[in-house]
Amino acid sequence: MTLVTTLSVSGDFAVMTTDTRKVNKTYYKDLKTGEYEAVEGSPLKVSQEKSYKVEFLSAFVMMGTGGTSELALYIKKKLRTRVNYTDDLKACGEKLKAVIDEIRLDEHAPVFCWFLDQTDGVYVLLNGFYEDGSNGLVVYGASPGAKVEEVPAPLSHSQWAMIPPVNMYTEVFKPKLQEGTLNEAVNLLLGFHGQIAYLQKVEVSSDCHYFIIKKGEGGVLTTHQGVFDTSIWHKEYDKNVSDVECGL
Numbered sequence: 001m002t003l004v005t006t007l008s009v010s011g012d013f014a015v016m017t018t019d020t021r022k023v024n025k026t027y028y029k030d031l032k033t034g035e036y037e038a039v040e041g042s043p044l045k046v047s048q049e050k051s052y053k054v055e056f057l058s059a060f061v062m063m064g065t066g067g068t069s070e071l072a073l074y075i076k077k078k079l080r081t082r083v084n085y086t087d088d089l090k091a092c093g094e095k096l097k098a099v100i101d102e103i104r105l106d107e108h109a110p111v112f113c114w115f116l117d118q119t120d121g122v123y124v125l126l127n128g129f130y131e132d133g134s135n136g137l138v139v140y141g142a143s144p145g146a147k148v149e150e151v152p153a154p155l156s157h158s159q160w161a162m163i164p165p166v167n168m169y170t171e172v173f174k175p176k177l178q179e180g181t182l183n184e185a186v187n188l189l190l191g192f193h194g195q196i197a198y199l200q201k202v203e204v205s206s207d208c209h210y211f212i213i214k215k216g217e218g219g220v221l222t223t224h225q226g227v228f229d230t231s232i233w234h235k236e237y238d239k240n241v242s243d244v245e246c247g248l
Helices: 069-082 089-105 111-117 167-171 182-199 230-239 241-246
Strands: 004-009 013-018 027-029 036-038 054-056 061-067 122-129 135-141 149-153 158-163 207-215 221-229
Touching (some): 004 061, 004 135, 013 061, 013 122, 054 207, 061 089, 061 158, 069 111, 069 122, 089 122, 089 135, 122 207, 149 158, 182 207, 221 230
Antiparallel strands (some): 013 207, 027 036, 054 061, 207 221
């Protein structure tokens, strides 16, 4: 499963976080139609393999993925071969659209590409900067007939999105920046990650990897990344489980 969150202030910074948990789910495949169906009641099995779901795609853009891991990796590999280091969010979004279209038209695509148009089959989330220094999001969420959506943000406006382990969290993930600073944004995302990792122990790992693109003097973009183990908060959550559930 996946927890990817992102938060930005247009013209200033963008942050994206991820866990590294990978779980295996059992499906039936109909050999006549080629369609897959989840086996009801089959438990999620935690894989020993870690899944790294966020990366810097270019000097301007970060990419996060979720859903079917094989398909997400397939999309990422194709996108990496097309994207240049100097591509801004607009260019990366256009190239993502081209990759999605190419996979749809490929009659010989791997079998897992069936999930490309199935609800929750795969997610791709781009956050970063345009050439003019403003920010925006590019999102692909698999469903029948889904399209790559681009959402620019006016300067100084905050923007957020997530790829959740359970869809209900999209209703409660509405981070509010008081100061609008990078440190505040990182701490908000770390706190949210810690709470979800506590509540969804199978689906989400406690290690929170964060990626940052920050605009400095003269408009120069710099990248930073790190990791924080949110399990250090879990003993405190044990004392206040109801507060954790209400605080999401």
